[in-house]
Amino acid sequence: MMKIPLADYLRMTGTSQERFAKLIGITQGAIHQMIKKGRxxxxxxxxxxxxxxxxxxxxxxxATA
Numbered sequence: 001m002m003k004i005p006l007a008d009y010l011r012m013t014g015t016s017q018e019r020f021a022k023l024i025g026i027t028q029g030a031i032h033q034m035i036k037k038g039r040x041x042x043x044x045x046x047x048x049x050x051x052x053x054x055x056x057x058x059x060x061x062x063a064t065a
Contacts, residue, residue, distance in 0.1 A: 002045040006053065007035045009043040024051060 004012070010020060010031075017031040034041045040056040 001047055003042045003054075004045070006031070006041040006043055010035075024053060 009015070010017065015023075017035075018028040021028040021031045033039075034055075042054050042056070044052050044054050046052075
């Protein structure tokens, strides 16, 4: 299993946002917004070749420096 940040995955593989969106069943606009807003979204590539997205979110109060 590999876990790679979404923007890095697209850059490394040369895959367009549109093509990747079709592959996982969402819109290109959704991919664009994930990247533009800096959301913590990773591409999970399974040992069997499957691909899925996973988002990590902070819950509760967040400390500020």
